[in-house]
Amino acid sequence: MSDTQGTEVTGLLAPGTKAPEFRLQFAPHETFSLSELRGKAVILAFYPADWSPTCGDQIGLYNEVLPEFEKLGAELLGISVDGPWCHKAFAEARHLHFRLLADFEPKGAVAREYGVYRGADGISERALFVIDKEGIITWSYLSPIRVNPGADGILEALEKLPK
């Protein structure tokens, strides 16, 4: 994956920007906010929908790469407009070992803040952000929506973070 492959979208928050704070449900009745991970690197993976085949591959891949993300001191968060019960079923079916956040109500509000909401389709783009431990975006990438962006770009971005 290279930075030139994705589509340029004016709205995608660029490196250097402070990552907008959010508080979302990740499981029924359980919420989580980005600031809880301050002091730790965060990978924010926006994806269009639970269950759709490409996302399945991407999310499944990240699930396998999780130990490498952890080795680099980063925590992965998946985020889509699906509701918490949908996330729960999806995570159980795929044995996912990381949180899926529900950008569900108001729908896509967090995706909009990060500049990755597709209003016409009512889903978020397939977009990746690496956020450093001070809460600043250091890398962002917008993938063509049908293309699984892989994990190589994330790993490279994590390796560039100051130790």
Added chain:
Amino acid sequence: MSVLKIPVSSEDHRQGADDAAVTLVEYGDFECPFCRMAYPVVKRIQKHFGEQLRFVFRYFPLREMHPNAQAAAETAEFAGAHGKFWEMHDLLFENQERLGGALFLELAGKLELSAPELTQALEDGHYNARVRADFSSGVRSGVNGTPTFFINGLRHDGPGEFPELLLVIDEAAERAHHSAAD
């Protein structure tokens, strides 16, 4: 375009001459149905290109999705340690619908390898690190699913059917000949 970050070396499982014009690398998972479909395609490709092509197989087991994939890869590695990697590679794909502990032992027997030794190696995770190293190299090279092919180091993003692979390998062979002639 994604490129193969870890070059092919003597550590890899290779078929064909090391100075072949084209090297085809597959990152594959023995439990993946698409890899199973690609298996005869690769055989045809190898037959078609003969000495012009070197084929390399690297492990990319998706463990959470495919519960037997890691053990299957370790079984192939065990066979490889006894000089029978390709025989095991073929048998695992040909018997994909029966993948599991019983099959691994049966195939070891078929290849005249020690079943108790295989059991021990799987229990000890003796070949785990080698398989994970392949997986990790794949992730670094932008492997995003299986099978993923690299042709002379460049990821092949198109369909993995015979005509498409034939075409891109032909082109790669052509380029290799041109640059050799320069």
